[in-house]
Amino acid sequence: MSTQLDILNWRYATKKFEPSAIIPTDEWADLEEAFRLCPSSLGLQLWKFIVVSDKELREQLSTASFGQTQVRDASHYVVLCARRDVDDQDITDYINLQREIRGISEEAAAAASAKYANYSFFWKDEAxxxxxxxxxxxxxxxxxxxxxxxxxxxxxxxxxxIPAEYDRILNLEESRYHAVLGMAFGYRSAEDTHAQDPKVRYPASRVIEHR
Ligand SMILES: Cc1cc2nc3c(=O)[nH]c(=O)nc-3n(C[C@H](O)[C@H](O)[C@H](O)COP(=O)(O)O)c2cc1C
Structure with a gap:
């Protein structure tokens, strides 16, 4: 694959994975590193990516996904979980990590703490x-x-x-995380005719505006 547009057009929401096609370990390790490198608001990384390999769990999660076969058949299945809450410790942890990794001064850390306090409107109530x-x-x-x-x-x-079912199956009910979205990764089955479907997208004139 060459250009970014080729990649964007090649990707599609794979409906049928080839169960025998497994992502090589080193490539999967790179993809797991991409989990860690994902951007996040304020850099806080308030998430957990649960990689589910256990076949029995995968079957249960497929049932809790209205029987979608990708959950069972893809090489790898990941449940993306969000934190249920944000607290001051999250800010402290992140600033401490900045200090450790970037060696920021105590004054800069204090300034960052004050700045982050202003962002708390993002999580001002539960909703x-x-x-x-x-x-x-x-x-x-x-x-x-x-x-x-x-x-x-x-x-x-x-x-x-069914998020509540996911939480039950993955034993997350009492944890600080809850399931939001699944992602299946692997290789398309030759039988997945959706791979050839043209993309259904509105023209740029409808979704892009220049001012
Ligand atoms: C947040 C989100 C949830 C989705 N959930 C499902 C899903 O449960 N099952 C599925 O087959 N596709 C799912 N899709 C795929 C979309 O239907 C698909 O991306 C869209 O129709 C555009 O098609 P394309 O990705 O093949 O270009 C989801 C996409 C997003 C962004």
């Missing part, structure tokens, strides 16, 4: 916090689908899930 935290997952998913495609790895977003 805002939920929307804010879940939006991060959707943002990461786009980044991951494109990264995978650039490695010639197919993917499918699995938003058609």
């Amino acid at each position: 805002d916090a939920k929307a804010y935290l879940e939006s991060q997952i959707h943002l990461a998913s786009g980044f991951l689908a494109h990264t995978a495609a650039s490695m010639s790895i197919d993917s499918c977003f699995i938003g058609g899930i």
Whole structure:
């Protein structure tokens, strides 16, 4: 694959994966590194990516995804989970990490703390916090689908899930994380005719505006 546009056109929401086609370990390791490198609002990374390999869990998650076969058949299946809340410790942890990695001074760290306090309007109540935290997952998913495609790895977003069922199956109910979205990664089946479907997109004149 050559250009970015080739990659964008090659990627599609894969409906049928080839179960015997497994992503090589080193390529999967690179993709996992892309999880870590995803951008996030304020850099806070308030998420967890659960890679589900266990076959029995995959079957249960497929049932909790209205029987979608990608959950069961793809080489790898990942459940993208958002944090349920944000607190001061999250800010402190992130600033400490900046200090450790970038060696920022104590004054700069204090200034960053003050700045982050101003951003708390993002999570000022439960509904805002939920929307804010879940939006991060959707943002990461786009980044991951494109990264995978650039490695010639197919993917499918699995938003058609019963989140409460996912949380139960993955034992997340008492944790600080909850399931938001699944993503299947692997290789398209030769039988997946959707791979040949032309993209259904509105013309630029409808969705892009120049001012
Ligand atoms: C947040 C989100 C959730 C989605 N959930 C599903 C899903 O549960 N099952 C599925 O087959 N496709 C799902 N899709 C894929 C979309 O239907 C697909 O991206 C869209 O129709 C455009 O087609 P394309 O990705 O093949 O270009 C989802 C896409 C997004 C962005």
